[in-house]
Amino acid sequence: MISPVAPAVGSRVVRPPGELVIEIEGVTKLYKMGAEIIHALRGISLQIRRNEYLAVMGPSGSGKSTLMNMLGCLDTPTAGRYDFTGKNVAHMIDDELAEIRNREIGFVFQTFNLLPRSDALHNVELPLIYAGVPPHVRHERAMQALANVGLGDRVHHRPNELSGGQRQRVAIARALVNHPSILLADEPTGNLDSKTGVEIMALFEQLYEEGHTIIVVTHEEDIARHARRVVRLRDGLIESDGPVD
Amino acid sequence: MTRIVYEFTESLRIAFAQIRANKLRSVLTALGVIIGIVAVTLMGTAINGIDIGFQNSLAMLGEDVLYVQKWPWHNVDDWWNYQNRPPFRVEMADALNRIIDTTPNSLLAVAVPVAGRGGSVKAGENSVSGVSIIGTTADYSRIVTAEVATGRLFNEIESTAGRPVCVLGSSVADSLFPGRPALDQTVQIRGQNLLVIGVLAKQGDFLGIQSFDNQMLLPLNALRKSFGSRIGIELRVKAKDKTKLAAATEELIGAMRRVRGQLPGERDNFSVNQQEVFKAQLDPIKSVIAIAGLFITGLALFVGAIGIMNITFVSVKERTKEIGTRKALGARRRTILLQFLIEAVSICLIGGAAGLAITYATCLAIQHAMPALPVEFSVALILISMVVSIATGIVSGFAPAWGASRLDPVVALRYE
Ligand SMILES: Nc1ncnc2c1ncn2[C@@H]1O[C@H](COP(=O)(O)OP(=O)(O)O)[C@@H](O)[C@H]1O
Ligand SMILES: [Mg+2]
Numbered sequence: 018m019i020s021p022v023a024p025a026v027g028s029r030v031v032r033p034p035g036e037l038v039i040e041i042e043g044v045t046k047l048y049k050m051g052a053e054i055i056h057a058l059r060g061i062s063l064q065i066r067r068n069e070y071l072a073v074m075g076p077s078g079s080g081k082s083t084l085m086n087m088l089g090c091l092d093t094p095t096a097g098r099y100d101f102t103g104k105n106v107a108h109m110i111d112d113e114l115a116e117i118r119n120r121e122i123g124f125v126f127q128t129f130n131l132l133p134r135s136d137a138l139h140n141v142e143l144p145l146i147y148a149g150v151p152p153h154v155r156h157e158r159a160m161q162a163l164a165n166v167g168l169g170d171r172v173h174h175r176p177n178e179l180s181g182g183q184r185q186r187v188a189i190a191r192a193l194v195n196h197p198s199i200l201l202a203d204e205p206t207g208n209l210d211s212k213t214g215v216e217i218m219a220l221f222e223q224l225y226e227e228g229h230t231i232i233v234v235t236h237e238e239d240i241a242r243h244a245r246r247v248v249r250l251r252d253g254l255i256e257s258d259g260p261v262d
Numbered sequence: 263m264t265r266i267v268y269e270f271t272e273s274l275r276i277a278f279a280q281i282r283a284n285k286l287r288s289v290l291t292a293l294g295v296i297i298g299i300v301a302v303t304l305m306g307t308a309i310n311g312i313d314i315g316f317q318n319s320l321a322m323l324g325e326d327v328l329y330v331q332k333w334p335w336h337n338v339d340d341w342w343n344y345q346n347r348p349p350f351r352v353e354m355a356d357a358l359n360r361i362i363d364t365t366p367n368s369l370l371a372v373a374v375p376v377a378g379r380g381g382s383v384k385a386g387e388n389s390v391s392g393v394s395i396i397g398t399t400a401d402y403s404r405i406v407t408a409e410v411a412t413g414r415l416f417n418e419i420e421s422t423a424g425r426p427v428c429v430l431g432s433s434v435a436d437s438l439f440p441g442r443p444a445l446d447q448t449v450q451i452r453g454q455n456l457l458v459i460g461v462l463a464k465q466g467d468f469l470g471i472q473s474f475d476n477q478m479l480l481p482l483n484a485l486r487k488s489f490g491s492r493i494g495i496e497l498r499v500k501a502k503d504k505t506k507l508a509a510a511t512e513e514l515i516g517a518m519r520r521v522r523g524q525l526p527g528e529r530d531n532f533s534v535n536q537q538e539v540f541k542a543q544l545d546p547i548k549s550v551i552a553i554a555g556l557f558i559t560g561l562a563l564f565v566g567a568i569g570i571m572n573i574t575f576v577s578v579k580e581r582t583k584e585i586g587t588r589k590a591l592g593a594r595r596r597t598i599l600l601q602f603l604i605e606a607v608s609i610c611l612i613g614g615a616a617g618l619a620i621t622y623a624t625c626l627a628i629q630h631a632m633p634a635l636p637v638e639f640s641v642a643l644i645l646i647s648m649v650v651s652i653a654t655g656i657v658s659g660f661a662p663a664w665g666a667s668r669l670d671p672v673v674a675l676r677y678e
Pocket of ligand 1: 048049050055056057075076077078079080081082083084672673
């Protein structure tokens, strides 16, 4: 669903929003820590459309990761409604959620989360293995995904033979290899120096322009400015939601 | 469906990478399984060997031979009843043979009278005691598969005349005539001189089942000259087809009753025995081996299983974050379950293969050192050890693998 026209606002490309991908309403999440109950999310409603580039901002502990895990179907809400591409996922069981994570969602983590003993290629093939893609197709698509993030010449390197920025690129290739509807990144530059962080954000910009839908969690204004829309959280509630600038 | 195949190969790949990365730990864990498999396969080998050795011995003694005797080979209470049965005579063998010859489609081949005594045999200064001295007729060669190494067996004329000739078993010959040929030498039993006309080929002996090596054959009438004409004899009857031994026994009982002139309704005054009973004698030995083997196997596998369970728990703990990552990428519960089960099973299979190799080497060594001992390594053993290894892996790996598959992905991802 790459939009043919990419109208520019200032120097930046803004793609017209497509159909609804994520729709949550009144979502809460409670964690029990012994006798104590933590309200990580207190009632959040949000709509995200295809072709959006969204930043989720907020101070540490405001519920960004909790919201992200929920959107990524890693977790289910305590209460509230969650429709993902029209399907109600709030009450799905584990294996159904795994299916959605595999086909519809690409995760990028702050700590990269690559398998240390596998080379870049095998790391990128992993989601395809779980999708049941045959080996030769898998190989081809993983190679392509690595080439897209500029690592075509590093496919047989293991994570410890790669720099931080390269590792995060492998993780991004892995997130995109199964053509997900949405790319979720939780503090993707949190473990990188600022120069490498800028490079990774440039890659996100490129991916956005190529037609991907992206949600980035960050607590840095500099990073959030790359997005087209910013949702600010505070104490488990949405403080503001609007376009960048 | 193909997906599970890819997940399976992926799991195998992870398992072996994991084992390679933790070689020492894996080997130590597999030790219990190695010992268990060695125990179970050695046990199997030993029992196998006993059976094969037994079959060989049976073939030597003639497993298709029926023994007509006063006593049955199983225990009896009323010993006197059997003791008072009329004795057997050489003429009964002749009478039996006439009946056999005139019966159409008889299942029996030939009846031979045999008298046996334990005794000592002398030759000059040398003497061997505990020799089974067997008096019989020339027909004896028809009921056993005795191979003559040098010389010959006695013939019918020598047999009937009771000529003082004898055939020695190989170890009797070796003891009496160390380093020189026994043929044409003279030996004595109870002061009677006998000419050695033949020596039997060496057969080896097996778990105390007597073989020909410790025997001496001579004409029955010659034996009587030494041991008296009242020496008890038995009849040995060869069946034509060893698979129809039961029918042959029936026929033999009928023929014997005619020979003995028994009236209908009268109880048999003889017993027909067959080698089968010997087999039961080996069962206690086999049972002891099986019990000891299973005990060691069970203990070793139990210890091994606990070790593998423990190491799988450690592996799950160490890789909690990896489990979270895999779940985030779409791994389902069964994928994770499979992954850790395969890891546990792989360690067990490697242990099992090592155990098999040790057993195989042991078998070769035993065959080399003691050729008489029949040790037999079989395909069944390979299958058994594979099955045992896989079962051990599944049993010990299941709890940790199940736990891993149920991990909450968010909790697993937050794990440091
Ligand atoms: N699995 C959990 N168990 C208990 N408390 C949790 C868990 N996950 C998050 N929390 C709590 O929920 C709140 C929000 O956490 P999080 O979403 O990680 O915030 P952020 O990502 O914005 O820093 C925090 O107080 C955190 O301690
Ligand atoms: Mg966070």
